[in-house]
Structures are given as structure tokens and as C-alpha cells.
Amino acid sequence: MKPSTMKPTTMRPTIMKRTIQQLLMATALTAAAVFPVSAADYIIDTKGAHASINFKIQHLGYSWLTGRFNDFSGTFNYDKDNVAASKINVTIDTSSIDSNHAERDKHLRSDDFLDTSTFGSATFVSTQVVDKGNGQLTITGDLTLHGVTSAISIDAEKIGEGKDPWGGYRVGFAGTTSIGLKDFGIPERLGPASTEVLLELHVEGIRQ
């Protein structure tokens, strides 16, 4: 046996082993960054009604008129260790507007306001999620309402996440934003105090 040739052969596996280890580690790290281990898809629990899209608008400048959209659906992707990679998608049936007054809801559905026979659905697609720390986040995205798409920014807060008592896993958020009627081409018929609508969003997702 020649020690000179023997040495490299004993060295080689060690180098290879180390290289493979490094490669695996790098791959794992890259994978963790691109596909975070705990990232998951969630379906918004509209079936169990643990989510709501509420709105309020000033009445004459003297009080708040509140209402909500009863029918909507959505999904999101969320990972607590990589909040910025989150995405959310929501579709709302605009004709499900409910302000607890049948005549008013009929009027809100008409072409004086939402024109729901033409624009039956509204959608929100997030474009950017900023983690502000401490469970606070800002969700920017495109809201399409009344046939007009405009960027909106939602101030959101994570309420909590964890296992539910029935074998599932849930995470929930609350958010607020305000939209101008004019920005979505909705006629401002309700007077100078009532040109903005405040949205209060409550979302609970069930991990898939």
C-alpha cells in the first residue's frame, strides 16, 4: 500500500461528507426562507361565522350607521415567523349587505349606491404585508368594489393562534381601514359627513 495514495482516499470521504453537510444545510436554510416550515394555508371560517366584514358610515354627521356583508369567503397564508410572506384573498357578495333595515338595504343594493346587479362581488387581494412587530401588521392590497380597483391599506392585529378543541388549528386577526366612496365611483348621496366608510374586519382562519 502506498501511503501517498492512501491519504487522499481517506481524506476524500471527509471532505465530501463536509461538503454534503454544508450543501444540505444551505438547502435547508434556503428552503426555510422560501417555504417556511410553519407557513400554512388557512380558510377563513365563514362557514362557522367566525369572521365578519362590518362597516360604519356617519349618519348626517350625528351618529354612526353600522352594517355588514353577510356572505363572503376567503383564504390566507400565514407564518408567524415570516409574517411579511403572508397573503390574503377575500371575495364578498355585495348583495349580502345588511344594515338591519330591508328598505335601506334594497336602496344600498340599487344603482344609487353599490349597484349589486352589475357589480355582484367585491374582492380584496393583498399585495404586501408589513410586520410591525408585537402582532401588529399593515396589509396593503387591491380592493375591487363597484367595478373600480384601488389600493387600500389595512391596519391589522393578530388576536391569537393555536389549536382549537376539535383537532384543528386556528389563527385570527382584526383589522380596520377606511375607504372613500368617491375612490370607488360610488355616488356621494348622503351628505358631506358621509363620504367615507370605515371597515372593521374580523377574520379567523382554519389551517388546512
Next chain:
Amino acid sequence: MQYDSPHSYSRFSKIIHWLSALVILTLFGAGLWMVELSYYDAGYQLIPHYHKSVGIMLAGLIIIRVAWRIRNTKPLALTSHSTLEKTLSGIAQILLYFLIFSVVIAGYLISTEDGRGIDVFNWFTIPSLGKLFNNQADIAGNLHRWLAYTLIALASLHGIAALKHHFYDKDETLKRML
């Protein structure tokens, strides 16, 4: 009290007839007008309130009219009228009653979907029957509008036919109702 006879209408019948005509035309005009009012218009709440109140009262008036007609001898058509005229005018009159009731019922269904009743002149309230079918307010709203258009179209034909008898045929048809 004067009753209808085979050859003449009683004063009571004539009053109900012309009052109904006036009320229906006024309700139609008010209905077209009130939906165009702006939110800050003084009549935005008042005109619909009167429209509904008067509409409910109209239904009461027509119920009395129909009861009266059933209990009384219906004046016969003039012998000079053709069979076609008799048939058409008979159908038109029944349809008019049917349309008046339908318009009122559709209107009632718009306002009562959410359980709210209809306040009649702040005098009494017609209670709601609740939500009877999906999209009730929207469907009833469309029906209310199109039945009202049909009613006014048919009432116009009814009026034109009366004028035709008066000015063209020069018969007693219109005079009997005056």
C-alpha cells in the same frame, strides 16, 4: 241608501270609482317622484310615509268596492255595446281590481321583509308577516313597479274607451258613472 240598479250606478259607487281613480294616479305620481328625491330633501321620509299610508287605505277602499259590487246588482252593459266590447271591458275591470290589490301587496312586501310593520298616518300599524321569500324586498320592488305601470296602462285604456263611447259612439257609458 241608494243602491246600484241594472241601469244606473249609485252615488256611493260613483264616489268610490272617482276617488280610487284620483288616489291611484296620485300614488303613481308620488311613487315616481319620491324615489328621485335626494337624501336631504324635506320630503325624503314624508312622501314615502304618505305613499304607504294612502296605499293601505286604497286597499281598504277597494275591498269595500268589491264587497259592494258583489252585494249589488251590477249595472248591465248598454245594449248598443258589441259582444267584443262587453267581453273586453269585463276583463279589463276584473284585471284592474286584480292589479290594484297586487300593487298594494307587492308594496307591502317591500317594506315588511325585516319585520317592520307599515305605519298608516301614525294612526295604526299594519303588522309585518316577516320575510316570506329570499330577496323579498328586491323582487317585490320590481313587481310593485311593473304591476303599477301595467295598472296605469290598463286604466288609461279604460279611460280612453270611456271617452271613445262618449265622443265617438255618443252613448251613455261615461255619463252613467258621472
